[in-house]
Amino acid sequence: MPRRRILDELRNPPPVVLPSLLLCDFGNLAAEVRAVEAAGARALHLDVMDGNFVPNITYGMPIVAAVRRVTDLPIDVHMMVAKPAAFVDEIIDAGADIVTIHAEATDDPRPILEHVRSRGACASLAINPPTPIEAIADALPLCDMVLCMSVMPGFGAQEFESVALDKLRALKSLRGDSLLLEIDGGVNAQTVAQCTAAGAQMLVVGSAIFKSQKPYAESLAELTRLAATGTQ
Numbered sequence: 001m002p003r004r005r006i007l008d009e010l011r012n013p014p015p016v017v018l019p020s021l022l023l024c025d026f027g028n029l030a031a032e033v034r035a036v037e038a039a040g041a042r043a044l045h046l047d048v049m050d051g052n053f054v055p056n057i058t059y060g061m062p063i064v065a066a067v068r069r070v071t072d073l074p075i076d077v078h079m080m081v082a083k084p085a086a087f088v089d090e091i092i093d094a095g096a097d098i099v100t101i102h103a104e105a106t107d108d109p110r111p112i113l114e115h116v117r118s119r120g121a122c123a124s125l126a127i128n129p130p131t132p133i134e135a136i137a138d139a140l141p142l143c144d145m146v147l148c149m150s151v152m153p154g155f156g157a158q159e160f161e162s163v164a165l166d167k168l169r170a171l172k173s174l175r176g177d178s179l180l181l182e183i184d185g186g187v188n189a190q191t192v193a194q195c196t197a198a199g200a201q202m203l204v205v206g207s208a209i210f211k212s213q214k215p216y217a218e219s220l221a222e223l224t225r226l227a228a229t230g231t232q
C-alpha cells in the first residue's frame with residue numbers, strides 16, 4: 001500500500017493497537033494472523049531480531065512474506081538488527097509497509113530513512129529506553145513515525161518502563177500530530193491509557209493479547225477502549 005494511504009489509515013481514527021506476533025503460535029501462523037484480523041486488528045507488528053543487536057533471534061524475511069500473503073493489513077516491521085541498511089530492501093520486498101530501524105544501530109539513520117521512503121514505505125526510527133530524543137533530532141524530518149521503546153528490546157512480557165512516556169510527551173510537543181508516535185513493551189490494560197495520554201497513537205501489544213486467557217477480540221476491544229480514555 002502507498003505510504004500516504006497507510007499513514008491516513010493509521011491516523012483515522014487513532015488509537016491503533018498493533019498485535020505483536022512475537023508470542024503467537026508460529027505453528028499456526030496463518031490462522032493466528034487471520035484470527036487477530038477477524039478480532040479487529042488494524043495493523044500488525046513483526047519483530048525481526050538478529051541475535052546481535054539484541055540477545056535473541058526471531059525470524060526474518062520469509063515470515064514477513066508469509067504474513068503478507070494472508071493479510072492486507074499494514075505491517076510494521078520492527079528491525080532489531082545490527083545492520084539495518086543491509087536488509088531494508090529485502091524487508092520491503094517481503095511486504096513491510098512501515099520499516100522501523102533502531103537509532104542505536106546506526107551512526108546516521110538519515111540515508112536509510114530516505115531510502116525507505118523512496119521505496120514507498122513509511123520510515124520509522126526506534127529508540128531504546130536509555131536513548132534521549134536529542135539523539136534523533138536531526139533525523140525527525142525524515143521520520144513518519146518514532147517508536148519509543150518501553151522495555152529494552154529482545155523479549156516479550158517485560159515490565160513497562162515509564163521513561164518512554166516522557167519522550168512521547170517531548171516528541172508530541174516538538175512535532176504535534178505531524179509524526180506518528182508508537183510505544184512498544186509492557187503495554188497492557190494497566191499501562192495503555194498512560195501511553196495515549198502521553199501522545200502515542202500506535203500501541204504495540206504482545207503478551208497482553210497472545211498470552212491472555214481472553215479471546216483476541218475481547219482483549220483488542222478492551223485495550224482500544226482503554227487507550228481511547230487516555231486521549232480524552
Ligand SMILES: O=C(CO)[C@@H](O)[C@H](O)COP(=O)(O)O
Nearest residue numbers: 153154156157185186206207
Ligand atoms: O519489540 C518487542 C520486544 O523487543 C515487542 O514488540 C514485544 O513483542 C512486545 O511484547 P509485550 O511487551 O507486549 O509482551
Ligand SMILES: [Co+2]
Nearest residue numbers: 020047078184
Ligand atoms: Co517490537
